[in-house]
Amino acid sequence: MTTLSTIGRRQFLKSTALTGTAFAIGSVAPGIFRPAFAEGGDIHAIANRAATAAKALSESSRQTEISILIPGGSGGNITPFIDEWKELTGIDIQLVEVPNTELYSKAMQEAVAKTGQYDLVIGPVYALPDFSEAGLAKNITEYVAAHQPELDTGPYRIPYPFSEFGCKYNNEYRALYADADNWALYMRKDWLEDPEQQAAFKEAYGRDLEAPNTWDEYDDLITFFTQPENDRYGSLEYRAPFYTKWQWMQRFCSKGAMYFDKDMVPQCNSAEGVAALEELIATENTMPKEAFTNGWSENYNQYGLGEVFATFSWPSFFRYNNDPDISEAVAGNLMSVPVPGTMVDGELIRASVNAFGWLYVVSDHSNNPELAYLFAQWHTAPDISDRAIPKNGGYFDPTRTNHFKEPGPEMEAKYTQAWLDSAWEQIGDVIPDFVIRGTFEYSEALDRNCVEAILGKKTAQEAMDDAATEMARITRRLGQDRQVQSWRSLARTFPEKIKARNDVASWG
Numbered sequence: 001m002t003t004l005s006t007i008g009r010r011q012f013l014k015s016t017a018l019t020g021t022a023f024a025i026g027s028v029a030p031g032i033f034r035p036a037f038a039e040g041g042d043i044h045a046i047a048n049r050a051a052t053a054a055k056a057l058s059e060s061s062r063q064t065e066i067s068i069l070i071p072g073g074s075g076g077n078i079t080p081f082i083d084e085w086k087e088l089t090g091i092d093i094q095l096v097e098v099p100n101t102e103l104y105s106k107a108m109q110e111a112v113a114k115t116g117q118y119d120l121v122i123g124p125v126y127a128l129p130d131f132s133e134a135g136l137a138k139n140i141t142e143y144v145a146a147h148q149p150e151l152d153t154g155p156y157r158i159p160y161p162f163s164e165f166g167c168k169y170n171n172e173y174r175a176l177y178a179d180a181d182n183w184a185l186y187m188r189k190d191w192l193e194d195p196e197q198q199a200a201f202k203e204a205y206g207r208d209l210e211a212p213n214t215w216d217e218y219d220d221l222i223t224f225f226t227q228p229e230n231d232r233y234g235s236l237e238y239r240a241p242f243y244t245k246w247q248w249m250q251r252f253c254s255k256g257a258m259y260f261d262k263d264m265v266p267q268c269n270s271a272e273g274v275a276a277l278e279e280l281i282a283t284e285n286t287m288p289k290e291a292f293t294n295g296w297s298e299n300y301n302q303y304g305l306g307e308v309f310a311t312f313s314w315p316s317f318f319r320y321n322n323d324p325d326i327s328e329a330v331a332g333n334l335m336s337v338p339v340p341g342t343m344v345d346g347e348l349i350r351a352s353v354n355a356f357g358w359l360y361v362v363s364d365h366s367n368n369p370e371l372a373y374l375f376a377q378w379h380t381a382p383d384i385s386d387r388a389i390p391k392n393g394g395y396f397d398p399t400r401t402n403h404f405k406e407p408g409p410e411m412e413a414k415y416t417q418a419w420l421d422s423a424w425e426q427i428g429d430v431i432p433d434f435v436i437r438g439t440f441e442y443s444e445a446l447d448r449n450c451v452e453a454i455l456g457k458k459t460a461q462e463a464m465d466d467a468a469t470e471m472a473r474i475t476r477r478l479g480q481d482r483q484v485q486s487w488r489s490l491a492r493t494f495p496e497k498i499k500a501r502n503d504v505a506s507w508g
Contacts, residue, residue, distance in 0.1 A: 041155050043402065047381035049147055051088040054374040058091050066119040066372045067094040069110075071103045074122060074358070076393025077178075081379065091371060107361075111136035114365040119372035122178070122395075125166055125357035129437040129486060132169040138364040141173045143373045149176065149380070156382035156402050159424075161493035165432045166359055166399075170489055174361065176376045178385070179396040181357040182430045183250070184422060185218070186303075186317060187211065187310045189335040191225060200224075211337045213348060215251060215279065218310070218340040222286040225309040234286035236303050236311040239454055240293050244280070245447035246355040246433075247312065251276035253351035253431045254342040256501040258494060264484045266471040268446060269464035277453055277460040284454065292454075304330050312339065314356065315397035318419050336419045338426035349497045350429040358395050390414040398423065429495050436486045438478050445470035 075095055082093045098106050107121050111134035131137040150156055152163040158177050166177030191197060192209055201209040201224055212218040222234025237247050255272040290302055303311055304321045306329025324331040341350035360376035362369050378384060382400045389396045390410040398404055403411055404424040434442045446467050453463035475483045488507050
């Protein structure tokens with residue numbers, strides 16, 4: 001089974017830039033940051049409520065420290081704020097950093113051992129169901145009601161569907177979302193605007209050279225820009241094990257399809273699923289050979305060499321390759337647009353996969369669960385997170401509405417308003433990963449069969465039939481009724497156009 005060893009996609013930031021220095025202030029009083037941008041309200045209220053409550057709780061309980069289990073390389077978003085938090089509350093923070101290869105197992109071991117050694121865990125979104133079912137992720141619904149983090153209400157809310165699958169499991173609050181991680185399409189703007197290329201494309205395809213709306217248009221673009229004799233390639237999509245499933249998910253769901261039907265019968269071997277895999281296979285000749293072995297960091301670095309037109313990736317990809325100190329060939333010429341879609345019955349459907357994301361989980365075995373929760377609320381509050389997310393050496397990306405609509409100076413400098421606007425535009429097209437119990441097993445079954453078809457070991461139909469058989473077996477072993485309940489809850493977070501085509505509203 002694939003482990004977290006393959007997925008620590010931002011640890012490289014720790015080696016490319018120094019962690020930001022601490023920025024300590026005496027309070028988070030209004031006036032330090034700009035006022036609320038919409039609907040009124042105080043941008044500091046959420047953080048102030050958390051800090052005030054934590055200070056009072058610490059004084060009454062005499063608890064002065066909380067510990068956080070974090071994946072290696074993620075401390076850059078937290079460390080600069082430890083002194084600020086301590087000054088406000090008197091509570092110290094101890095970070096327990098473990099390699100990404102060990103975080104999931106360490107967390108699940110704590111679910112069994114119940115030692116209380118970790119008060120908080122920063123884990124991936126798709127592990128939330130496993131953490132919840134194992135008794136690790138505490139039900140924090142009571143804390144949410146008492147301290148009002150405004151996760152899905154107010155002008156600074158976390159946009160839907162992140163506020164749902166990033167904070168809840170089976171309709172209970174189980175986490176505080178800290179990192180929106182859906183994919184965008186990244187392209188070379190200078191290649192698109194080259195007059196010679198524009199003329200050649202117009203002659204070859206009969207239309208203007210511009211950002212694609214559909215997968216057919218995208219496939220034409222990457223074919224056009226593939227010139228291996230000049231060391232130029234149209235795309236650098238992921239075709240390596242563990243990553244390929246996400247490329248398939250976007251094409252599959254854009255056809256109006258979902259991973260399972262209402263009774264959790266796998267749909268990957270439907271006509272749409274087979275077609276999506278055949279499309280992946282058909283575009284292989286637009287990629288350099290490294291696409292079939294590259295992980296996230298290799299893709300980031302290879303794209304930065306300037307020899308590829310397009311790729312799909314995470315927000316940190318833009319931060320990385322738009323930095324002239326890192327990618328001189330690409331910086332300033334990197335364009336971010338929504339993931340292409342498919343015309344289905346005259347309607348354009350897009351699907352941008354949330355291929356990761358990080359969140360705060362309060363350990364149900366903590367001796368200080370409410371204090372731990374309050375730190376997570378403070379650190380993910382709209383004003384604090386606006387300063388924390390842009391720090392180097394961290395994992396977090398924009399999550400709150402204000403991050404996109406009215407970013408602070410550090411946020412805007414790191415991401416640019418053009419990127420933030422593009423990211424905001426496609427939030428309504430976000431599809432979740434397998435955020436259900438058994439996520440690793442479902443993902444591995446799908447991904448392995450996609451890769452086997454890409455390598456020519458199976459036909460697309462055979463691969464999807466085998467994946468469907470394995471996924472159905474996993475569901476039966478984990479318990480059909482419980483899995484169906486979890487899946488139907490997750491299905492409600494899909495884009496409206498996809499839900500409508502599958503009549504999700506009638507599922508119950």
